Amino acid sequence: MSKITFFIKKVPLMGWVSVIVFSSVLLLLFLGSFTQSAQAKAPSICAVSQFSVSQQDSVSNPYQSERALNPMTLLIFTFLITVFLGVELLTKVPSQLHTPLMSGSNAISGITVVGACLAAGQGRESLLLVLIGVIAMICAMINVAGGYLVTDRMLRMFKGKERK
Amino acid sequence: MNENIKILTEIAYMISAATFIFGLKMMSKPTTAIKGNIISACGMALAIGVTLLNPIVKTYEWIIIGGLIGTIAGSIAALKVPMTSMPGFVAFFNGTGGLASMLVGWSDFHVNYTRSGYGGYNLENIVLILATYLAMLIGGVTFSGSMIAYAKLEEKMTGKPILFKGQQVVNAIVLGLGILIGIIFFANPNGSIVYPAIILLMILANILGILVTIPIGGADMPVVICLLNSYSGMAACASGFVLNNTVLIVAGALVGASGIILTAIMCKAMNRSLANVLFSGFGSAEGKISTSAHGEVRALTPEDAYYVLEAARSVVFVPGYGMAVAQAQHVVKELADILEKNGADVKFAIHPVAGRMPGHMNVLLAEANVPYDKLLEMDDVNPIIDTVDVCIVVGANDVVNPAAREDPNSSIYGMPIINVDYAKTCLVLKRSLASGFSGVDNPLFFKENTRMIFGDAKQTLTGIINQFKDAME
Structure with a gap:
């Protein structure tokens, strides 16, 4: 038990380790699945619209296809870099601004509104999908609108000098 | 999908990601934080805007309905919520x-x-x-x-x-x-x-x-x-x-x-x-060794407190969750102003876990118009605490409990605290002698230089303020 608590004590460190392990497992899986056909790629809501360019290109140019980066590895890479950037950036926030930081980051996490738009805007073919989309839309917009407004309201209270 | 829209979308997403990063960077200073928040909000608006151009989005009515409900609910809540x-x-x-x-x-x-x-x-x-x-x-x-x-x-x-x-x-x-x-x-x-x-x-x-x-x-x-x-x-x-x-x-x-x-x-x-x-499940575990502190409690009335504070040259307030519960931040600020007029140097010492969320006390004091350069962090105040004439503990308990420093048997032993007991005099505003959330008795209440003022923090402070006002007239 003490060993477990010891591990969890090192949250930030363990965070990095798990991120690295996670991504390297994915990489291994990727390498292992080279032999499998990549034809049966399931189109996700958005996958159709993005990052399908490189695959089309790879067909036309065999030399390019050898060098082409898998878009997914790029996304994982983006994720890794952002986590490190986030930690660097946010350790600099002074403790007096921690509450606005939390409400502000709440607003940013409302970025799922992008996904909610895509879900809610797919038309009326499926009532369930519309329902899910609308609820997701409501929740995400509560986050976005409420988060930014309350952060602004709070930050305007912070005064450097005595108000006269 | 139209190539142009695709590229536009990608670029717009890149820009909004950059605004989020930049906005958070600007959060590191109170002077730039407001602008940072607005920049980040603009990035969000951009991201939502280009998403609506995505050809997957075929109908807008549900997006508009959901978006409007969410925006209105979120905005009302954000503008109405008390700090x-x-x-x-x-x-x-x-x-x-x-x-x-x-x-x-x-x-x-x-x-x-x-x-x-x-x-x-x-x-x-x-x-x-x-x-x-x-x-x-x-x-x-x-x-x-x-x-x-x-x-x-x-x-x-x-x-x-x-x-x-x-x-x-x-x-x-x-x-x-x-x-x-x-x-x-x-x-x-x-x-x-x-x-x-x-x-x-x-x-x-x-x-x-x-x-x-x-x-x-x-x-x-x-x-x-x-x-x-x-x-x-x-x-x-x-x-x-x-x-x-x-x-x-x-x-x-x-x-x-x-x-x-x-x-x-x-x-x-x-x-x-x-x-x-x-x-x-801290504080509820059975069989935990909890030390009980005993001794003589020296209680003061607000009138007595007035004399202590009237003579004080330096005063440090230590707020805790009790201040939030009693909504006492405005009277705290009022008393701080009076003490400053009286020639005392007034500061506020804030423990990182005071309150119910990080930075909770800072926001409450900011709401009461306390300038942020008067707020000290725990590590800044502890080295100078023995030069302070009076420490006023407003609704804080565990974060000023000397047992964390002195008593190895205590369940909060080792927790960094604000050493208010090192100040020359320590006034503790509290409803009763009850232990704090951790369930640990607070030996601070029995220290020689501690004076307890029992009652609602807001009323007690108002009482002291009235004493000052009477004396001025």
Whole structure:
């Protein structure tokens, strides 16, 4: 038990380790699945619209296809870099601004509104999908609108000098 | 898809990701933070705007209906919420963020499962399946966990830890079932039992969120809110991998990182590990050695306190959750002004875990117009505390408990505290001698240089202010 608590004590460190392990497992899986056909790629809501360019290109140019980066590895890479950037950036926030930081980051996490738009805007073919989309839309917009407004309201209270 | 729109979308997402990063960078100073927040909001508007151009979006009515309801509800809540209820408010917002991510994961699963089916195991599909699973799991845990935290903070349910026999076993079973569903989903994403299993997964995730939050009590809330904040970011990040969407991944990872940092800061300020906070049900565990402090209590009336304060040249206020409960921040500020007029040097010392969320006290004092250069952090105030004439403890208890320093048997031993007992005189404003959240008696109350003023903090302070006003006339 003490060993477990010891591990969890090192949250930030363990965070990095798990991120690295996670991504390297994915990489291994990727390498292992080279032999499998990549034809049966399931189109996700958005996958159709993005990052399908490189695959089309790879067909036309065999030399390019050898060098082409898998878009997914790029996304994982983006994720890794952002986590490190986030930690660097946010350790600099002074403790007096921690509450606005939390409400502000709440607003940013409302970025799922992008996904909610895509879900809610797919038309009326499926009532369930519309329902899910609308609820997701409501929740995400509560986050976005409420988060930014309350952060602004709070930050305007912070005064450097005595108000006269 | 029109190539131009695609490139436009990508560039717009890049810009909005950059505004989020820049906005958070500007958060590091109070002077630039307002602008940073606005810049970040502009980036959000841009991201939403270009998403509406996506050809997948065929109808706008549902987006508009949902968006309007959410915007209006969020705006009203944001403008109405009192600063004292900020922790509950933030907890609630974490929850809605988690729910949105869970639903985005579900909708994508629904489309994939019912229309085209999942493809073979290449990297895209492995990540897609894993991310869909995680978005629903983390999103569900965040939603229900945050709602419980919200209920506890707003006192809609008991703030005390709720523990029952075999709690850990139940948690383990629920988590195990969740993992099992993950394996089923991964093994055959198009199998006929997958849809009901995914529905069950979302239910289990919500149950798990409730189970892990109910054993956590009041003063541990700062840690839990930070952790849930981090989860809401991670859920957004997972849904970003589901949608192959860069801006979601960047924004989610930033929020996740911010939550983790705050969690680590809070844990450090309590000298406890995250595991201890999450699993122990602090303060309710039976058989804990709690030291009892005895001695003579020296009580003062507000009139006596006036004479002490009238002579003081330097005064430090140490606010705690009690100040928020009594809504005493404005009278604290009023008294601080009077003391300054009287020639005293007035500062405020803030412990990192004072209140129910990180920075809680700072916001309350900012609301009362206390300039932030008068607010000192624990590490800045401790070296100079023995030069202070009077320390006024307003509704703080565990964060000023000398047992953390002196008594190795105490359950809070080792926690960094503000050493108010080193000040020449220490006035403690408190309702009674009751122990704080940790259940540990506070030897501070019996120290020679401590004077207790019993009663509601707001009334006591008003009493002292009236004494000053009388004396001036």
